[in-house]
Amino acid sequence: MKSLFSRLWLSVTFAVLLLLATLWQWLEYSQQYTQQRVQQSLHSELAEHMADINPMLASGVTADSALKEAFHDLMLLGPSFEIYTLDTAGKVIAYDAKEEKIQTQTVNLLKINDFLNKERLPILGTDPRGINHEKIFSVAKLIDPEGKHTGFLYVIIGGEQLDSWQTIVNENQAPTKFGVAIFFSILSAITIFTLFLKYFTKPLARLATDLSNIDVSNLTNGLALPIRYRGSREVNQLSRDINILLEKLSDQHQALTKIQKSKHDFLLHLSHDLKTPLTSLLGYQETWLHTPESERESKWIEVAYRSGEKLKQLLTQLLELAALENGKITPSLETVSLNALLSDLEQSFAPQAKTRKVKLAFKQTSDSIISTDVGLMRRILSNLIDNAIRHTPSGGLIDITLEKSARGSILKVRDTGAGMHIHELKAFNENKAESFSKESALPQLGVGLSIVQQLAALLNYKIDITSQPGKGCCFSLYI
Incomplete structure (x- = not known):
């Protein structure tokens, strides 16, 4: 009795029988009333x-x-x-x-x-x-x-004699009248039910047919029911809700496809980033092992060591990115001196910059107190500075300046390195436009910038980038 068919059948049959019973009583009353009026008038x-x-x-x-x-x-x-x-x-x-x-x-x-x-x-x-x-x-x-x-x-x-004769006649005619009434009641109920069922279920049948004909494999181009359905308000609302669900399903499919492609591209970049230091490490070790002891050079071990450090750094960043993607890192805000943080970073990266013959210029201003997570802020700036040192040629310059604005402070990290290409900027901005969540697409710019983007989103910092190939980059962090 939970099906639409059975409920409609019961409802219509009951309604028809009730209508016929009411009509029967009304006809009996009307006939009796008219007969009494005519006889009394005569x-x-x-x-x-x-x-x-x-x-x-x-x-x-x-x-x-x-x-x-x-x-x-x-x-x-x-x-x-x-x-x-x-x-x-x-x-x-x-x-x-x-x-x-x-x-x-x-x-x-x-x-x-x-x-x-x-x-x-x-x-x-x-x-x-x-x-x-x-x-x-x-x-x-x-x-x-x-x-x-x-x-x-x-x-x-x-009088009494007429009543007696009418009782006898009614008793003889009652079975026939009752049988005829039952027959026509059932026939009317079936006929009306069929018409009602066909009328009410026609929009639902069309809706079911259209749903079965939807090509699920065509999610990329969007899905929608072809027409509006003539019928009750509920059927029209149902078709609109289905179209909304189909639109959301299509959007989610496109988003998942984009995420899958981004992750695939990211893994390609990551495999290249991992393969380069690993190949260098294994290559210099193999050269060391196959070279006579008297001909071995210590710089081979130094290069292999640096490649191992690079590989370690990439793996550490990859683990950090995985933690960010899984939501396992939460900020803990405190009041810190930005000048003190920049001074500490300048001392930390000074040896690396000196080795690559790159000049660091961290311009100190009046002390600026900010509320942030010191650890996460340090990791953002460390990734930006490390990335700038690696992409800035010998004799280049890296400077960090703090500028004031009406809405707060802008921390800018500039370098005179190779810069970024248009497709790299596009990938960065597209990924930045997405809200920070587990479903966000992985960037195609390497693990370091991915960490910077997600940490900035975690701290509710806006980050912009301007760049020209061969002239360097400028990362602006709005605090």
Whole structure:
């Protein structure tokens, strides 16, 4: 009973049966009402005529043994009538029936007055032979020769004998009428149900067909249902919601495809970065091992050592990047002196810069106090300075300056190295535009700049880069 089909079938069948039962009762009532009105209208003067043709009634007599015989003769001519005389208070006086037949001794005078005043028919009056039962009637006033009102001649239209014959007829016809009613009820229910089901489920059927025809393999170009569906508001809302879900699914697929491609490109760059120092390390060690001891040179060991250090640095950065991607690094803010931090970094990188014959110029300004995570800030600047030293040729310059702005401070790291190409800047800016999350695409610029980007996002720092090939780079960190 949880399916749409069964619920619709039950609902429509119940509604049809209820409608037919209501219609049946209304028709029965309408037929009875019309029949009573017609019969009472046709016999409205019946009591008056009976009173006129009978001498005793015409004289205003309401109680006499001879009246019973007169009533008997009149009722033989009209078996469906029951005749009574009433006093002025409505009490039953004379009638042609056994004593035990009379169940009510008083007739409602209000209904008699309504009839005599020509109120709208049908008017139902008291049936002396039935308890709490009313029937249509005809009534006439009985007036004696002196003009005194002595009572009423009260005629029930459709008496006990008519009721008995109608009961017999109804009992014989009831099975047939009931069977016909059941047959047409079931036929109507099935017909209406079929029409309702076809009407209501047609938009759903079209929606299901369109969903089954969607090419899931075409997620890259976007998915959408072809048309709007004519039907209920719920079906239209459902189609709109499905289109929204399909759009989100397509966007997520495109994002995943982009991330997959970025990771693939990143792994290619990373494998190259790892392969270069590893090849150098193994190459110089192999040369050392295959060269006679007297011909070995100490600089080979130095080069192999530097390659090993480079390999170690890359692996350390890779582990750090993995920790950032998994959300395992959280900032812990504290108040620090930026000048003190820059001075410490200048001393740390001085030997490396001297070896590569690159000049460091960390310009000190008035002491600037900032709220940051010292460790994360040091790693950002260390990666930028290390990257600048490695890409700046001998005789080059690397300077760090702190500039004030209306929104805070701008820390700029400049170098006079090889600079970055247009496609590298594009990759950097595209990756920067994405929000920092586990699903962010890996950059194509190496592990160091990837760490810089994600650490800056973790500290809510904006980072920009300007560069020209052969003229150097400038990284701007907005604190």
